[in-house]
Amino acid sequence: MPTMLQASPPALTPRQKQVVELIAAGCSNEEVGERLGISPRTAKAHCDVLRQKLGVARRRQIPRAYRELTGDDPLSQSLAPGRSGSGD
Numbered sequence: 001m002p003t004m005l006q007a008s009p010p011a012l013t014p015r016q017k018q019v020v021e022l023i024a025a026g027c028s029n030e031e032v033g034e035r036l037g038i039s040p041r042t043a044k045a046h047c048d049v050l051r052q053k054l055g056v057a058r059r060r061q062i063p064r065a066y067r068e069l070t071g072d073d074p075l076s077q078s079l080a081p082g083r084s085g086s087g088d
Helices: 013-025 029-036 038-056 057-070
Strands: none
Touching: 013 029, 013 038, 013 057, 029 038, 038 057
16 A cells, blocks of 8 residues: 655756755855846746745745755755855
8 A cells, every 4th residue: 555755855956956055055046046147036936936845934944944855955065165265
């Protein structure tokens, strides 16, 4: 008797994973858009979809929900090494 578990992680597109990484790195929608070559409005739309998929009410909760549901740390992905030595 197979049972379906509701706790399976939501399927995220590669672009959505990039947006999660950038949010975890502290980027605003404007910065997300600039880094990904999309408009800030499109970045916000990605955030809205991520909030729904991850079941959170606020943008800042996205990285934590992603980590809890997938077991992956969004900051350990592709962005972490590239941020060192930045003198901004």
